[in-house]
Amino acid sequence: MNVVRRNQLLYFAVAIILGVIGYRGLNKQVAPPGTPLAARFLAAKYVGMTQSADPVRVNDAPIIEGNRATAKAVFGKGAECTVRMVRAESEKEYGWMVEASACDSTR
Known part of the structure; x- marks a missing residue:
């Protein structure tokens, strides 16, 4: 695998991981219900x-x-x-x- 393809794959994987982390952060509850x-x-x-x-x-x-x-x-x-x-x-x-x-x- 050449260096360019490997770097593209790495950037894609990092983007997916950061997207998942960001999505989970947006869905966190900011205050316990009923408070x-x-x-x-x-x-x-x-x-x-x-x-x-x-x-x-x-x-x-x-x-x-x-x-x-x-x-x-x-x-x-x-x-x-x-x-x-x-x-x-x-x-x-x-x-x-x-x-x-x-x-x-x-x-």
Whole structure:
């Protein structure tokens, strides 16, 4: 096997390995399901999708009372949404499910 073909094969193998490593890194859970941090992430993701906003910030920890959580998400120029969530064992990624949301219209 000549040097050029061997190097091409090596580059191809390295690219495949790096791609697999990168894909696994993207699919890691960033917060354990059902935690306050997971509730923050879900609130930010939900508001981002429903309001077509990016970035969305959840500055304060959500208020958790039993199996319910309430988080305030801020986006744009001070617009704010309040997201109410309920703990859901069936939701594997976040452990929370959005129950309701209310957004102000001062965008």
